[in-house]
Amino acid sequence: MTSKLENESITFRISGDILLALRQLSEEGGMSLNTLVNNVLRSYIDWESIAVKAGFGVFQKDVVKEALGCLDEPTLVRIAANNASEYKDMLLVMKGSHDLGSFIITMKDRSKRAGFNIREFEEPRGKKIIIQHDMGANWSVYSKAYYERVINSIGYPVKIETTDNSIVMLIPKEKQTTW
Numbered sequence: 001m002t003s004k005l006e007n008e009s010i011t012f013r014i015s016g017d018i019l020l021a022l023r024q025l026s027e028e029g030g031m032s033l034n035t036l037v038n039n040v041l042r043s044y045i046d047w048e049s050i051a052v053k054a055g056f057g058v059f060q061k062d063v064v065k066e067a068l069g070c071l072d073e074p075t076l077v078r079i080a081a082n083n084a085s086e087y088k089d090m091l092l093v094m095k096g097s098h099d100l101g102s103f104i105i106t107m108k109d110r111s112k113r114a115g116f117n118i119r120e121f122e123e124p125r126g127k128k129i130i131i132q133h134d135m136g137a138n139w140s141v142y143s144k145a146y147y148e149r150v151i152n153s154i155g156y157p158v159k160i161e162t163t164d165n166s167i168v169m170l171i172p173k174e175k176q177t178t179w
Contacts, residue, residue, distance in 0.1 A: 143162070158171050
C-alpha cells in the first residue's frame with residue numbers, strides 16, 4: 001500500500017532569466033507559478049529523465065512524415081511489428097510494468113509531446129481513445145499495426161480504425177474479450 005506524501009515547502013535559487021520565462025509561461029497558461037513548476041518537475045520525472053534511455057527520440061515531424069511516405073504498406077507493417085516487440089521493455093523501463101494502464105499513460109505522454117490531440121472516453125464496453133496526428137495515411141498504417149501488436153501483447157483484443165490523420169482505438173474492459 002502506498003501513501004501519498006504531503007506537500008513540502010522548499011527554497012531554490014533560480015536564474016533570473018529562467019524565472020522570468022516561467023512567470024510568462026504561467027501567465028500564458030492561466031496557472032500559478034507553483035502549479036507550473038510542479039508540472040515541469042513532474043514532466044521531467046515521468047518523461048524527460050528516462051524516455052531517451054528507454055528508446056524514445058525527438059524528431060522533426062515533417063521528416064518522419066516524409067520518410068514514412070516513401071514506404072509501402074507491407075514495409076510499414078513490418079517496421080511497426082519489429083518496434084512493437086520492443087515496447088514491453090520500454091514500458092518496463094518507463095513505468096515499471098507492462099500493463100494496459102502503463103501503456104495508456106505512456107501513449108498519452110508521447111502523443112502530447114508530439115503535438116497530437118488525444119482524447120480518452122469511457123464507454124460501457126471499454127475505452128475509446130482517439131488520436132488526431134495530422135501525419136498522413138502512412139503514419140496511420142504504421143500506428144495501427146504498432147498499437148494492435150502492443151495492446152494485443154498485453155492481452156486486450158483492440159479494434160482500431162484509422163483515417164489519413166487519426167486513429168480510433170476501442171479497447172475492451174476485460175482481457176481476451178471481443179467487441
